Amino acid sequence: MISFAIRTLRHRKAGFAGAFVALLCAAALVTACGMLLETGLRGGVAAERYAGAPxxxxxxxxxxxxxxxxxxxxxxxxxxxxxxxxxxxxxxxxxxxxxxxxxxxxxxxxxxxxxxxxxxxxxxxxxxxxxxxxxxxxxxxxxxxxxxxxxxxxxxxxxxxxxxxxxxxxxxxxxxxxxxxxxxxxxxxxxxxxxxxxxxxxxxxxxxxxxxxxxxxxxxEFLGAEKARTTLVSLGGALGGTSLLVSVLVVVGTLALSVQQRQRELAMLRAIAATPRQIRKLLGGEALLVSAGAGVLGSGVGVLLGLWLRTRFVATGAMPANLQLVVSPFPPLAAMAATVGAAWAAALVSARRTARIRPVEALGEAALQSGGLPMARVVAGVLALAGGVVLTILVSTLDTESASAPVTQLTALVWTIAIALLGPVIARFVTALPLRTPGAGGFLSAANLRANTRRMAAVVTPLSLLIAMTCTILFSQTTMENAAREQAAAGVRAGHVLGSGISAAAVRELPGVVAVTEVLRTSVRIDLDRYTAQAVTTEGLEKTMDLGVVAGSLQKLDERSVAVSTTAAGRLGLSVGSVLALTLGDGTPAELTVAAVYGRGLGFGDLTLSHALVAGHVDDPRGRILVAGGDPATLERFGARLPAEVSGSNPAVAYVAMGLIVAFCAIAVVNTLAMSTAARTRELALLRLVGTTRRQVLRMLRAESLAAVLVSTVLGSAAALITLTAFSTGMTGSAMPSVPPLTYLAVIAAAATLALLATAIPARFALSRPPAEAIGARE
Structure with a gap:
């Protein structure tokens, strides 16, 4: 059957192009993630200052x-x-x-x-x-x-x-x-x-x-290198796992659509006595050939993608420039194995129904769409829904970004998997609604959607995935940024902020200055878990900063005490008067008494320590200075900024990394819609022969695409909203995520534009041929 599969590929290049593109992108994505992971595990940092010392x-x-x-x-x-x-x-x-x-x-x-x-x-x-x-x-x-x-x-x-x-x-x-x-x-x-x-x-x-x-x-020499390696391990692992799941989902959907478009051909083979085993071997052989070629080329593209990712991470400061990217055969080999395995499994799953029906029923099965879903698919869909519920509940209990971020992405993905598995049922329900655009194009689109809900489901899956993943990635960041910004804005009472390198003693001597607070940012470890911390001078602290104290008092904060956020206190089981053993940033152990518990941990850090305790244990004891009072013109000569101008965290690394998955989802949308439209050449030609105008056909296709976008927007937005609500509940304590309306509309507009372009371009090519010639070519 391999030789037969080779001949099939030779004569159906266009039909397998979509599967090839999906597999190539999957291999590239997995290879790049594998390179990040391997660099975190085995990457070395070349010395500069210490290069001459053995x-x-x-x-x-x-x-x-x-x-x-x-x-x-x-x-x-x-x-x-x-x-x-x-x-x-x-x-x-x-x-x-x-x-x-x-x-x-x-x-x-x-x-x-x-x-x-x-x-x-x-x-x-x-x-x-x-x-x-x-x-x-x-x-x-x-x-x-x-x-x-x-x-x-x-x-x-x-x-x-x-x-x-x-x-x-x-x-x-x-x-x-x-x-x-x-x-x-x-x-x-x-x-x-x-x-x-x-x-x-x-x-x-x-x-x-x-x-x-x-x-x-x-x-x-470069302390950030070890942190960067740890970040690459967690990022490469989480991103690689998510990428692999997304890849499998996209590849399965693409190959399922390819097999669905060949139902007539496969039915003919069954009718002339091809056995189920031969059908499975044929489809498996085709999948192996396509995936092997796509895996080899995609692995090479993935190496280039990994090199590009390194340049972006260096540019954003996530890793030092002299942390060399490890380039070895292991990520490409792993990507090829994953790609071939996913394609083989997808082909067998897609062929299962066609291969099992009796030869007498084969042509009828191809001509008329089956009414129900296989029981195995229904069960898998229900399990995916249950998994989405469980993960959503789990996300709502996670209050650290390092733990919550990967689970959040997985939750959105599992909801989308449930949509993919139950897609035909959802599509059948939607097409039963009395929704139709006016004119002949609207009538034809409504009839087409009702007649082939599986095709609509195949289109809705990547669109839903694109919208759900993009919204989850973007708005989980905006939710955290907005919550931290709100807490910082509410907690900073100082009128001005000075940068590093300014003498706090000199600022205190300026006329009109009421209070000056020196602030250092660092991190500590408690039982090896990392917690963000700030160190402050306590004199006049109440005039420059309000942490939202809910228990105890910051006036008691000294070198033997610590204030903790409500989140950290809950995780560690602390209250006022508890003793907390921690390790400062340079490894110095400290045993401190909890003096206060405060509520604005997102804006000011998990822990607040005495400046006198921390200043001698950080590499850069220069921090920022909060100033209450003073002459604005005089302070501006010192380089003072308004508190609102103080920048927050930089989410560029998360955007760059997870943007790859969004890009892959966008490619999958274009790929699926282009395949779906290109396979309808004979159908469009028949419509032209019975008197349908070119404009009516294009309107029909646009109406179908917009219907798919509408359904995908509802489903993808629902999956993202459920996930983001749980994320916001766990991380900020509020069930209201921050979703900028213009950004959300831009995501939907981008998805709709992709869908319309991916439908219109192949449709115009199909309509450019005379109807009789197009029908003959398809026969």
Whole structure:
């Protein structure tokens, strides 16, 4: 049957083009997601600052937790820290005595404007060499890299003279060198260093530190790389799983439509004694041939797509530029296996009904659409509905974005799967309604929709999927952004906000200033779970910030206490007076007493800590400053902004990643409608022969497309609304998601435009041929 399948493909290229496109897109999507996942698991980060040092000794990059299970086995879990863990400078003396060590170089790293500051002694780690000038000798002297322009540098309210320029400049960071003493003073970590370079080698162990070589040096240098890898693992896994489910749904629908359009041909084969097994082998062989070709080409496209995704993630700051994308044969092979498997299964499922009917009934089955659905499909549809209900209830209980986001996408997808499975029943109900546009075109479209509800269901499925997934992706983000914006707007009492690098003491001395609050953003871990946190100075806090305290008081907030949001308190079982053990961003443990519980966690973070506690445990202690009172003109000279101008979180990564699925759904819509319209060449030709005008045929097709868009809009919007309501309930406590009307209308307009274009273009090609010639070609 394989040779027969090859001949069939040769003579029905147009009929299999749609399946080929769907399979190619599926392979590309799965390959790109697999590349992201593999990069998160195995990607390495090339060192820049530490490239010249064979070994870097630094603090542990992870927060670790050791547990013992019921069998007595010890297990250790680790999660990356958000800040650098500094180590005692005394470790350098211990390393100098180690065998095989010739030189030890200490390093401190701290922010200086948009650059990073270091002591000149650490120039050997790259190594940096002087192109002109000399090394800094006095505390007011600096050496800058080759990109720097100017003769002076301003840092921490003090001017420094540029006395030297290096011959090198690092690709992703600007560098400024101070004297060793000044660098240690500016870093503010007395007796501590960020890293130690060891030459030429070191193979031992150091108490309180780890030795890193190879690409591990890059991970020490770029703390964001570990977070990016973790993000890629979760994103690649969630996106890959969702992509695979969407791909299977689209591929099954496309192949089912292809088989449905060949009912007459398959019925003829059954009538001339082809066995059910031969029919299944024929369709399976065709699916294997089409999917193999699409899988090979799609995997290549997927590699290019993965490279493009990397550039977008680097542009949005989601991953460092020197985190190299892993390109291996595993994602393409996995994509090919998934594509071939999905196509094979889809072909067998689609062929099941045709292959099982008796030869005598075959032609009648092809000529007249069956009235009911197979029991297996009905059962699967009911199970999908039940699954949608269960997932909706689950989403409504999730209050963290990392847990809720993937389940939310899955929930919308499961609702759409239920629509796809029960589509013919839904279509039959809709076509029974007394809805019809005036004129001959409206009469013909209504008759066509009633006569072939399966075709309408095949069109509604990808349109519903497109609308449901697009609305869910867009409006879950707007719901979170709007809730956070509302809480922040309600909670900020300050009249102005100053950026980093401004002296809070100087602002307090300005005339008319009533209160100044320094704010740092960081994250902490509690039992390895990550929580967003802010650190604030408490003096005059009530004049600049209102967190919506529901229990306790922020006046008691100090270095030994913490305020928690109602969401975090509920998850952790905390109340005022409870003791909370947490790990600060640099791995420092802290045991704090809950002083207050507040309600505006989305706008201000899960936890609020004392600024004095956190400032010494973050890489960049410069935050923003909230100012109450003061002269607006004077504050503007300091770079002050209105609170409303403070930007929120950046959802670009979610939009870029999930936008791929939306694009795939859009391609599926065009593909399905084009296949459906192109297969009706003989039908359209017959209408022309019996006197229907070209304009009436086009009106009929437009009316059918608009009917499908209307049904899809209702179904897709309902699936998205149910999902978004549950998401909003869990994440914001409100059952009202934020849905901008213009954005929603734009989504529907885009879906309608796609549907009309995908119908009109192939229809015009079909109508451009003389009716008699078109009928003859189809026969």
């Amino acid at each position: 070994v870097i000794v630094a603090g542990d990059r992870f927060d670790r937790q050791t547990t013992r299970d019921d069998d007595g086995d010890v297990k250790t879990k680790a999660k990356p820290l958000s800040e650098r863990r500094w180590i005692p400078a005394s470790i350098a003396a211990e390393l100098k005595r180690a065998p095989g060590v010739e030189k030890v170089v200490t390093e401190v790293t701290f922010p200086v404007g948009h650059a990073l500051g270091h002591g000149w002694e650490s120039a050997a780690l790259t190594p940096f060499t002087l192109a002109k000038g000399r090394a800094p000798r006095a505390d007011d002297e600096v050496v800058v890299d080759a990109r720097f322009a100017g003769a002076t540098l301003e840092a921490s309210g003090r001017a420094y003279r540029v006395v030297g320029v290096t011959a090198q400049a690092l690709p992703s960071q600007d560098t400024v060198f101070f004297t060793t003493a000044e660098a240690r003073r500016l870093a503010g970590r007395k007796g501590m260093v960020s890293a130690i370079g060891v030459f030429p080698s070191f193979g031992g162990q150091v108490k309180g530190a780890f030795a890193y070589t190879g690409d591990e040096r890059g991970a020490v």
